[in-house]
Amino acid sequence: MYHYTLGRLLAMVPTFLIISVVIFMMIRMIPGDIVDIMVENYKYADDKEHLRRELGLDRPLVVQYIAWMGSVVRGDFGESLWTGKTIGSEMKVRLPLTFQLGMVSILLTLIIAIPIGVLAAVKQDTLPDYTFRSFAVLHLSIPDFWLAVMIIVLPALWWQVNVQSGWVPFFENPLASLKAIMIPAIILGLSRSASVMRMTRAMMLEVLRQDYIRTARSKGLGSMPVIYRHALKNAMIPVVTVLGLQIPAILGGSIIMESIFNLPGTGRFMLNAIQERDYPLIQATTLIFAIIVMFTNLLIDLLYGFLDPRIRYA
Amino acid sequence: MTTVAPESQVVAAPLAAERRLPWVLQIHWQMIRSKPLGSFGALMIVLLILTAIFAPVIATESPTRTNLRAMLEAPSGQHLMGTDMIGRDVYSRIVYGARVSVVVGFGAVGIGTVVAILLGTIGAYAGGWFDMVIQRVVDAWIAIPFLVFLLAAMTILKPGVGSIIAVLALGVSLSNSRVVRSAVLSVMAQPYIEAARSLGGTDARVIARHVVPNIMAPVIVLATLGLGNVILAEAALSFLGFGIPPPTAAWGGMLSGTARDYMYIAPWLMIAPSLAITVTVFAFNMYGDALRDLLDPRLRGSR
Numbered sequence: 319m320y321h322y323t324l325g326r327l328l329a330m331v332p333t334f335l336i337i338s339v340v341i342f343m344m345i346r347m348i349p350g351d352i353v354d355i356m357v358e359n360y361k362y363a364d365d366k367e368h369l370r371r372e373l374g375l376d377r378p379l380v381v382q383y384i385a386w387m388g389s390v391v392r393g394d395f396g397e398s399l400w401t402g403k404t405i406g407s408e409m410k411v412r413l414p415l416t417f418q419l420g421m422v423s424i425l426l427t428l429i430i431a432i433p434i435g436v437l438a439a440v441k442q443d444t445l446p447d448y449t450f451r452s453f454a455v456l457h458l459s460i461p462d463f464w465l466a467v468m469i470i471v472l473p474a475l476w477w478q479v480n481v482q483s484g485w486v487p488f489f490e491n492p493l494a495s496l497k498a499i500m501i502p503a504i505i506l507g508l509s510r511s512a513s514v515m516r517m518t519r520a521m522m523l524e525v526l527r528q529d530y531i532r533t534a535r536s537k538g539l540g541s542m543p544v545i546y547r548h549a550l551k552n553a554m555i556p557v558v559t560v561l562g563l564q565i566p567a568i569l570g571g572s573i574i575m576e577s578i579f580n581l582p583g584t585g586r587f588m589l590n591a592i593q594e595r596d597y598p599l600i601q602a603t604t605l606i607f608a609i610i611v612m613f614t615n616l617l618i619d620l621l622y623g624f625l626d627p628r629i630r631y632a
Numbered sequence: 633m634t635t636v637a638p639e640s641q642v643v644a645a646p647l648a649a650e651r652r653l654p655w656v657l658q659i660h661w662q663m664i665r666s667k668p669l670g671s672f673g674a675l676m677i678v679l680l681i682l683t684a685i686f687a688p689v690i691a692t693e694s695p696t697r698t699n700l701r702a703m704l705e706a707p708s709g710q711h712l713m714g715t716d717m718i719g720r721d722v723y724s725r726i727v728y729g730a731r732v733s734v735v736v737g738f739g740a741v742g743i744g745t746v747v748a749i750l751l752g753t754i755g756a757y758a759g760g761w762f763d764m765v766i767q768r769v770v771d772a773w774i775a776i777p778f779l780v781f782l783l784a785a786m787t788i789l790k791p792g793v794g795s796i797i798a799v800l801a802l803g804v805s806l807s808n809s810r811v812v813r814s815a816v817l818s819v820m821a822q823p824y825i826e827a828a829r830s831l832g833g834t835d836a837r838v839i840a841r842h843v844v845p846n847i848m849a850p851v852i853v854l855a856t857l858g859l860g861n862v863i864l865a866e867a868a869l870s871f872l873g874f875g876i877p878p879p880t881a882a883w884g885g886m887l888s889g890t891a892r893d894y895m896y897i898a899p900w901l902m903i904a905p906s907l908a909i910t911v912t913v914f915a916f917n918m919y920g921d922a923l924r925d926l927l928d929p930r931l932r933g934s935r
Contacts, residue, residue: 336772459913464906570779
């Protein structure tokens with residue numbers, strides 16, 4: 319187990335390096351230099367060369383990259399070119415929101431997808447099964463940004479209700495904090511639950527046909543324990559894999575949700591950074607997103623061992 | 633990282649190249665008889681393609697012609713879906729928008745799938761450092777949220793249909809290459825590949841005549857389901873203002889920017905484009921699901 323985890327952590331190093339190089343190069347290729355924008359649109363300085371030197375953008379790319387990686391490894395993501403604030407301090411304020419939004423979305427995904435997936439499998443080819451499956455495919459097809467806009471607009475139009483509310487940190491006021499992210503989290507959770515539900519159903523159908531389920535039934539075990547203790551446990555591995563694939567989608571979705579619902583989280587922060595060509599900021603946010611995804615993937619791979627004792631990593 | 637499809641899941645029925653046309657017809661005949669929703673999806677896709685091709689005939693006006701004397705008009709006989717804030721006919725814009733979706737969808741998925749087959753097949757067949765490098769790149773790719781990559785890439789490239797297709801195709805090729813790779817690995821373990829080799833088949837011949845035809849079933853299913861996702865991604869990009877630049881009519885773009893400020897007084901601006909997106913993506917998903925059931929029952933539900 320320790321060896322496996324260590325090996326997996328080591329395997330993340332080349333992946334991390336590839337990601338960082340790709341991000342670094344991609345950002346530099348964005349046309350419209352920040353120095354140009356600063357000088358021409360905002361008159362931050364008169365001398366472009368001087369400003370460039372001050373921001374450290376005159377050095378060769380390789381030097382810039384190594385300097386950046388050096389500080390990232392020490393936990394320093396640099397500072398915003400516009401505000402001069404350290405990205406670490408900005409993240410401390412913004413990451414909790416995105417984290418909270420993501421966690422609630424995933425929780426909702428699980429709460430919606432797994433019971434419905436199990437139900438659809440147990441009642442295969444009946445009305446509930448067809449209804450839930452059609453809803454799932456329909457939900458895969460509705461753009462979630464449109465759903466978000468509608469949920470803001472329609473109540474305002476019909477009942478003059480504003481569903482948006484300001485976000486406060488969770489530990490200051492947990493209820494207000496959850497209330498602010500609830501609607502975007504429901505939208506994200508619903509749209510992600512469709513594929514997880516379909517996978518749960520498919521795997522349950524396969525597992526319910528196995529001999530050990532018949533054995534469990536014939537020894538007189540009730541329906542519920544058979545389904546939840548014997549079948550679901552064995553159906554979970556592919557479901558967890560699909561769940562892992564939803565993490566990048568939820569992070570991407572948080573960009574859209576945060577910008578529609580005016581939430582001051584990492585996603586909207588990143589969208590602004592792209593528009594303002596704030597290189598260190600774009601680099602840092604993209605890298606942080608990628609690191610989150612890499613670690614959740616690792617966590618999911620380790621989870622396999624707990625779900626199925628046959629996969630214990632010797 | 634996580635494997636998208638375990639090797640054992642991809643077992644394709646061998647199909648000979650000579651019988652391809654009857655085989656395609658056979659599958660669709662089966663679909664019409666046993667999969668009503670899939671057939672409905674197929675019908676909608678045909679309609680969509682026809683709309684895209686014959687857009688100038690079907691549309692009642694030019695999609696970009698502004699008319700400041702007919703702004704924000706409600707749907708009527710003259711303007712079937714009303715007009716937008718600068719007096720453009722929404723119906724005509726929807727019709728022309730089908731072109732963008734069809735071109736972007738089929739373009740990105742087509743190019744992406746071909747590249748995915750190349751990457752996956754060569755990687756699995758050659759193994760060694762080439763495979764290793766591709767796998768690490770795919771790992772890195774999976775770790776970057778797709779939308780984040782799309783946004784950054786679209787900022788670099790000149791906005792337009794070409795760049796969107798290129799960026800989405802890159803995404804499709806990288807994520808599908810892993811499924812192709814696992815399919816190739818499972819096909820390569822089959823005795824008929826060994827037979828083809830021992831009869832003196834060259835690598836190129838074995839790949840082209842024996843490996844690729846046998847991985848086509850999962851690849852076609854993936855591509856069909858990918859079409860819906862690509863169309864949704866293009867809509868999201870255009871919605872955020874990083875996609876098809878105005879005034880070109882694109883469904884996602886019709887929902888973005890200033891249109892959102894008018895939706896309180898002109899809700900049809902928000903409903904027509906999103907309905908078009910939803911029906912199209914729903915059609916591709918339904919058709920893809922039906923295809924999967926018919927071509928590759930083992931893949932059922934795996935998405």
